[in-house]
Amino acid sequence: MSSLKFTEDHEWVLITGTTARVGITAYAQEQLGDVVFVDLPTVGAKFAKGKEAAVVESVKAASDIYAPVSGTISAVNDALPDDPSLVNTDPQGDGWFFELTLADAGELDGLMDEAAYQAHIGA
Amino acid sequence: MTDTETPLLTTALDALHRALGARMVPFAGYAMPVQYPTGILTEHNFTRSSAGLFDVSHMGQVTIRGLNGADPAAALERLVPGDIQALKPGRMRYTMLTDDAAGILDDLMVTKLEDRLFVVVNAACKTQDIARFRAKLPDCEVIEHHDAALLALQGPQAVTVLETLIEGVEDLGFLSGAEFAWSGVTLFITRSGYTGEDGFEISVPNSAAQSLAQALLADARVKPIGLGARDSLRLEAGLCLYGHDITQDTTPIEADLAWTISKRRRAEGGFPGASVVQQQLADGTSRRRVGLQPEGRAPVREGAKIYADAALTEFLGTVTSGGFGPTVNGPVAMGYVAASHAAVGRALFLELRGKPVPAQVAALPFTPHRYVR
Numbered sequence: 001m002s003s004l005k006f007t008e009d010h011e012w013v014l015i016t017g018t019t020a021r022v023g024i025t026a027y028a029q030e031q032l033g034d035v036v037f038v039d040l041p042t043v044g045a046k047f048a049k050g051k052e053a054a055v056v057e058s059v060k061a062a063s064d065i066y067a068p069v070s071g072t073i074s075a076v077n078d079a080l081p082d083d084p085s086l087v088n089t090d091p092q093g094d095g096w097f098f099e100l101t102l103a104d105a106g107e108l109d110g111l112m113d114e115a116a117y118q119a120h121i122g123a
Numbered sequence: 124m125t126d127t128e129t130p131l132l133t134t135a136l137d138a139l140h141r142a143l144g145a146r147m148v149p150f151a152g153y154a155m156p157v158q159y160p161t162g163i164l165t166e167h168n169f170t171r172s173s174a175g176l177f178d179v180s181h182m183g184q185v186t187i188r189g190l191n192g193a194d195p196a197a198a199l200e201r202l203v204p205g206d207i208q209a210l211k212p213g214r215m216r217y218t219m220l221t222d223d224a225a226g227i228l229d230d231l232m233v234t235k236l237e238d239r240l241f242v243v244v245n246a247a248c249k250t251q252d253i254a255r256f257r258a259k260l261p262d263c264e265v266i267e268h269h270d271a272a273l274l275a276l277q278g279p280q281a282v283t284v285l286e287t288l289i290e291g292v293e294d295l296g297f298l299s300g301a302e303f304a305w306s307g308v309t310l311f312i313t314r315s316g317y318t319g320e321d322g323f324e325i326s327v328p329n330s331a332a333q334s335l336a337q338a339l340l341a342d343a344r345v346k347p348i349g350l351g352a353r354d355s356l357r358l359e360a361g362l363c364l365y366g367h368d369i370t371q372d373t374t375p376i377e378a379d380l381a382w383t384i385s386k387r388r389r390a391e392g393g394f395p396g397a398s399v400v401q402q403q404l405a406d407g408t409s410r411r412r413v414g415l416q417p418e419g420r421a422p423v424r425e426g427a428k429i430y431a432d433a434a435l436t437e438f439l440g441t442v443t444s445g446g447f448g449p450t451v452n453g454p455v456a457m458g459y460v461a462a463s464h465a466a467v468g469r470a471l472f473l474e475l476r477g478k479p480v481p482a483q484v485a486a487l488p489f490t491p492h493r494y495v496r
Contacts, residue, residue, distance in 0.1 A: 033351070034164040036447040037420045037454075039476070055476065057422050059163040059447050060351055081420070088162075 005108060006117035007068045012092055013111060015102075020069055023096040024056065024087065027121045032058040035087040040076040041098055047071065049107055054097050056087060069107040071100035134180035135272040135332035143347050150350060151246035153181040158349040166352035167449040170318060171490075174278035175348035176339050183249030184268040184326055185256065188239040193262035195240045199233065202259055204375060204394045206385035210235035215298045215313055218383055219375060220252060225396025225403070226371035227378065228255070230363065234300045234313060241300070241311065243273070243324070245365045272332035277322030277356075279493065280344040285312075285323055288338055292323065297494045306331060306338075318353070319360025319492045358455060359448045361414060361487030367425060368412060368443045368457055376403040377459065379412045379487075410440055411465040414485035415456040417473055421480065422447045422454045428474045429460055433481070435474055439464050442473065450490045460484070 002016040010028035014021040029035065039055040047053045047067035054065035076098045079086060087095040102108075112120060131154040140147060145156030156178065158166060169175055189195040196207040205218025215234035219227045229248035234241040244252045249267070256265040276285055286293045289303050292312055300313030308331040316322040327335050339345050354364070363369045369378045374396065381404065388394070389404060417423045424445045431437035445456030456473070464471055467486045472479040 033158060034162045036164075037422060039421060057447070059167075059355060059449070060157075062422070062424065084420075 004114060005068075005111035006114065006120070007066070007111060008120060009066055010121075011065060011068050013068045013108075014096075015108060018102045018105065019074060019099050020071065020102055021096050021099045022053075022065070022068060024065065024091055025117070025121075026091050027123070029088050029091040029095070032056065032061075032063060032087075034059050035084045038080045038084050038087065038097065040080065041073045043073050043076060045073045046103075047073070047100070056097075057084075065097060067100065068111060069100070070103040072103070073098050074101045075099040132181075134178055135329040136178045136180065136336055139333050139336055140178065140347070145347070145349060148350070151181055153246065155181060156347070156349040158351045159347050161346075163349070163351040163355065164449050166346065166348040167355050169346050170278045170320060170348055170352060170356055171450055172279065174276055174280040174284050174322075174345045175318070175352065176336060176345050177275040177277065177348050177353055178272070178336075179275050179324070180272040180332070181246035182273055183244040183246065183252065184271055184273060185242040185244065185249075185253060186239050186266045186268065187242060187256060187260065188264045188266070190262055190264055195260075195263050196235060198260045198263050199240060200388070200393060202255065202394065203231070203233075204384045204388055204397070204400060205233065206388050207233055207235065207240070209385065209387070212237050213299050213301055215300055215315060216383075219369070219380070220255065221375065221394060221396040221400075222371060223395050225374040225376075225399035227365070227369045227373055227375065228252070228371060230365050230369060232313075232315060241326075247366060268326070270329055271326050272329050274325045274327060274332070274336060274339070275316050275318075275322060276325065276339060276345070277316045277318040277320045277348075279321060281320070281322040282495070284339065284342050284344050287342070295323075297321075297496055306334065310335075314495065317360070317362055318356035319362070319488055319490055320356070321493050321495045355446060355449060358444050358446060358457070359450055359488065359490040360492060361457070361489060363412070363457075364444055373412070373459070374399060374403060374408070376400055377408045377410055377412065407462060409462055410459045411462050412443070412457060412459055413465050414487040414489060415442065415445070415458055415471075415473065415482050416485035416489075417454045417456065417480050417482040419480065420453060421475060423456050423473045423475050423480060423482070427456075427458075429458055429482075430472045430474065430479070431464060433472050433479045435472065435479055439471060448489055455485075455489045456482075457487070
């Protein structure tokens with residue numbers, strides 16, 4: 001059982017049990033353009049909800065990726081340093097950034113479902 | 124400044140950009156294409172391998188003509204350190220407008236024609252530049268060409284493509300220009316550009332700009348390229364971007380542009396800030412523009428601080444342009460450092476998100492120029 005949620009900052013969050021996998025949406029990668037570098041957090045690092053956890057760099061600019069919920073990094077996507085373009089080609093699949101273990105599952109209630117996110121981006 | 128205060132100006136190619144799916148952004152008061160649907164990396168690489176078509180119509184195109192027999196080349200030399208009088212008709216040169224402290228007010232391309240000069244200046248500076256020409260060159264007539272667009276066709280296939288439309292352009296040497304007839308209009312074409320590639324800039328009446336662009340784009344060897352790739356191309360070519368790598372706070376010598384000042388002009392002076400330039404040529408400068416090659420993959424961008432040590436305590440200067448170089452396939456940057464650390468190969472550190480990134484002073488350009496000599 002897993003569920004997919006979204007933030008206003010265009011991150012998606014795939015929740016499986018107490019683990020949340022985080023990436024950016026297709027809309028976000030489209031806005032960013034070609035991704036050339038991703039600065040990932042270290043496994044074991046703790047982040048409070050809303051704190052900068054990663055940085056994604058396009059040819060044009062750097063953008064912060066915020067922890068959508070509080071938690072501890074349990075895994076990062078080791079494929080990204082070698083092939084950051086995965087964020088463009090498969091943003092909601094192989095282009096994921098990191099996974100964290102939820103500190104407070106109640107925070108998930110503050111995230112959007114897919115319909116709300118689609119409305120948020122005016123799709 | 125907000126985008127809503129003043130409506131953006133548009134170029135003659137605005138409708139074409141939108142039809143081609145460009146993402147339009149405000150730039151120097153104009154709505155300009157930053158990229159097309161394939162994206163900046165593809166556009167950059169296409170320009171280096173084939174031919175990219177750029178709309179640079181936002182730049183100012185100016186004719187300076189002497190009045191009552193005055194020589195416009197001698198006149199313009201009162202404002203720029205470049206050797207304009209040495210130009211033979213049809214030849215062009217890169218130079219800059221300076222102030223009395225040798226600060227750079229703009230950079231420009233000057234082409235000498237039989238009885239006049241054709242000058243291309245930056246969009247953001249053109250109003251001030253033209254006011255300066257008019258105020259300081261009372262012996263000249265200064266005409267801005269609002270009625271002309273400017274296209275750049277850049278890349279190794281540019282010459283072959285353009286020759287199929289306009290016979291004879293392949294005979295133009297690098298940094299020379301001439302008039303050509305095309306489809307009932309007169310084009311002024313120079314073999315120049317700002318990407319490090321062979322290519323052309325084409326001044327075309329607004330009325331014919333879209334049909335010329337479409338004729339070029341009809342060739343599969345040509346794709347439209349936006350400002351995003353223009354910036355990464357010129358950065359890899361080690362070329363200065365006005366307002367970033369060169370400003371009123373930098374002199375031509377600090378900017379490593381001494382090569383644009385001939386022996387005669389160094390000796391004679393006679394341009395704003397000449398005494399500062401002469402003193403800096405003799406004594407050196409305390410800081411210099413250099414290329415910077417950061418280690419790793421992370422782009423280091425404009426504004427990043429440059430230090431001598433990993434502890435980030437001995438400050439050397441600031442990055443003025445930086446990003447990802449698609450041809451280099453890694454991060455590239457330019458910036459000013461203390462002269463003590465300006466030698467190629469010198470190790471230094473760039474501050475990225477509070478952490479030191481090891482880097483080296485790199486020889487410019489990052490990507491070899493492929494101009495046709």
